[in-house]
Amino acid sequence: MNNRRIIPIGPYHPLQEEPEFFKLIVEGEKVVALEINIGYNHRGHEFLSQKMTYEQIPYLVERICGICSNSHPLAFVQAVEDAGKIEVPERAKYIRTINHELERIHSHLLWLGLAGHFIGYNTVWMWAWKYRELVLDIFEMITGNRNHYAMNKVGGVRWDIKDEHILVMEKSLNEVEKAVGMFTKAILDDPVIRARLEGVGVLPKEVAIDYGVVGPTARASGLAIDVRKDDPHAAYDRVAWDIVVFEEGDVLAKAKVRLLECFESIKIIRGCLKDLPKGEIETKIDEIPPGEGIGRTEAPRGEVFHYVRTSGGNFPLRHKIRAPSYMNIASNEYACVGYSIADAALTLAAVDPCYCCTERLVVFEDGKKRFSYDDILRMSWEKTEKLKARMRR
Amino acid sequence: MRELEREIRERFPEVEIFQHSPRRFYITIGKEKIREIAQFLFKERGLRLSIITGIDSRDGIEILYHFSEDKTGTYWTVKVFLDKAKPKVDTISDITKAASWIEREIWELLGVEFIGHPNLVPLLTAEDWPKDKFPLRRDYE
Numbered sequence: 160m161n162n163r164r165i166i167p168i169g170p171y172h173p174l175q176e177e178p179e180f181f182k183l184i185v186e187g188e189k190v191v192a193l194e195i196n197i198g199y200n201h202r203g204h205e206f207l208s209q210k211m212t213y214e215q216i217p218y219l220v221e222r223i224c225g226i227c228s229n230s231h232p233l234a235f236v237q238a239v240e241d242a243g244k245i246e247v248p249e250r251a252k253y254i255r256t257i258n259h260e261l262e263r264i265h266s267h268l269l270w271l272g273l274a275g276h277f278i279g280y281n282t283v284w285m286w287a288w289k290y291r292e293l294v295l296d297i298f299e300m301i302t303g304n305r306n307h308y309a310m311n312k313v314g315g316v317r318w319d320i321k322d323e324h325i326l327v328m329e330k331s332l333n334e335v336e337k338a339v340g341m342f343t344k345a346i347l348d349d350p351v352i353r354a355r356l357e358g359v360g361v362l363p364k365e366v367a368i369d370y371g372v373v374g375p376t377a378r379a380s381g382l383a384i385d386v387r388k389d390d391p392h393a394a395y396d397r398v399a400w401d402i403v404v405f406e407e408g409d410v411l412a413k414a415k416v417r418l419l420e421c422f423e424s425i426k427i428i429r430g431c432l433k434d435l436p437k438g439e440i441e442t443k444i445d446e447i448p449p450g451e452g453i454g455r456t457e458a459p460r461g462e463v464f465h466y467v468r469t470s471g472g473n474f475p476l477r478h479k480i481r482a483p484s485y486m487n488i489a490s491n492e493y494a495c496v497g498y499s500i501a502d503a504a505l506t507l508a509a510v511d512p513c514y515c516c517t518e519r520l521v522v523f524e525d526g527k528k529r530f531s532y533d534d535i536l537r538m539s540w541e542k543t544e545k546l547k548a549r550m551r552r
Numbered sequence: 553m554r555e556l557e558r559e560i561r562e563r564f565p566e567v568e569i570f571q572h573s574p575r576r577f578y579i580t581i582g583k584e585k586i587r588e589i590a591q592f593l594f595k596e597r598g599l600r601l602s603i604i605t606g607i608d609s610r611d612g613i614e615i616l617y618h619f620s621e622d623k624t625g626t627y628w629t630v631k632v633f634l635d636k637a638k639p640k641v642d643t644i645s646d647i648t649k650a651a652s653w654i655e656r657e658i659w660e661l662l663g664v665e666f667i668g669h670p671n672l673v674p675l676l677t678a679e680d681w682p683k684d685k686f687p688l689r690r691d692y693e
Contacts, residue, residue: 468607481602481603
């Protein structure tokens with residue numbers, strides 16, 4: 160008798176924020192095949208982009224994803240700069256690097272929190288997101304926005320980093336570094352987390368090459384690829400840092416890559432802040448000549464690729480965008496098969512498909528702060544006490 | 553001259569190679585050679601297929617295969633030109649799986665047929681999207 164069953168996940172996923180449809184084909188508890196349907200969230204960016212000017216497009220591509228909202232505009236402006244052979248001032252390059260690395264830390268902490276949530280470890284989720292707040296606060300200080308930073312423009316950046324920002328950043332980074340150190344130890348020491356992540360959702364190296372996966376997904380499968388090292392842009396060749404690579408290809412390796420990358424990011428930001436050069440933050444641009452250009456950056460999830468065909472006018476003739484998840488999600492066809500249904504949710508999340516959600520911890524009402532962090536903590540304790548009292552009854 | 557550039561010229565004498573900047577190369581080749589050059593770049597030289605771009609331009613439909621050579625950080629973009637009336641090109645999705653989704657996408661958005669693609673069903677558009685409307689064509693209203 161055929162005991163194959165189909166378990167549909169999506170299109171409106173109970174756990175994830177974005178619509179994607181995974182059809183798990185199972186025999187008993189074991190996943191034997193996976194079909195992926197995407198396209199529920201298609202917003203036609205490439206179509207829209209052809210009708211917008213080079214000044215407007217960074218704001219458009221920023222909205223591709225709430226988390227990679229520095230990577231996409233950065234890749235786009237680099238593509239236009241490649242097409243127009245535009246040189247960017249040194250200071251702007253350093254500022255771009257700092258923003259880009261801050262984005263990586265906050266994205267990796269976001270993923271860590273979600274991974275903790277998926278395996279039922281809500282403590283990991285709460286703590287990771289608590290320290291992610293510090294990074295978002297830095298963003299708010301530098302750019303005025305917690306997400307959608309609107310920092311990149313063709314020829315430079317829009318806001319400068321002030322001296323007083325540097326002191327605050329250094330203090331916050333010390334705190335984040337301590338927290339990430341704590342997570343790394345806690346996760347590697349915890350037998351339950353290891354049991355859930357080790358040897359699960361393995362993506363071997365040759366399959367990773369075949370699917371063309373990028374970013375932490377590739378680096379956890381032993382592929383030492385990283386745009387920041389391979390094709391140095393911004394200020395990545397001016398500071399010392401290392402690529403993090405693991406060979407195992409399982410979910411644990413992906414977690415390790417992301418955790419250790421946070422340390423490298425902090426190292427890069429410190430290096431950039433130390434020798435931040437003085438001077439202009441943007442070049443004046445007359446016109447973009449006809450031609451073509453390729454821009455690529457290493458987003459937290461992997462390589463972001465933008466191709467621009469310019470026509471000599473003020474808008475592109477064609478703008479091709481490739482986000483890292485486009486390559487990474489497809490590899491789940493392989494990584495989920497052979498494991499149990501319970502592991503599938505985690506494996507699907509391990510490539511870090513995109514989410515966008517940012518909630519403030521501070522509540523404002525009529526312009527006044529209503530609850531602070533301490534208030535919320537106190538309320539949470541009070542509620543726990545109440546629950547305990549009810550259970551004792 | 554780069555080593556890979558020399559090898560490509562030896563293997564495919566008819567190619568045109570244009571160096572845009574130190575790390576950006578554009579290779580123009582006949583569409584009947586695409587499988588051969590993809591095989592060479594991906595299987596023999598270990599380049600990664602980053603993405604494929606389709607452009608409806610004045611000279612016809614251009615298909616651009618962006619291959620990334622990760623150890624040097626170089627992009628080798630292979631260009632083929634297709635006839636606008638009946639755009640058709642061989643699939644490379646059996647050479648690298650990375651081409652599978654994007655070929656489906658170009659097929660539905662630009663109307664290019666990828667001969668031999670095993671699963672040419674819509675990727676992004678709805679199932680009831682009209683089969684003769686291609687949003688990325690110039691004449692699309």
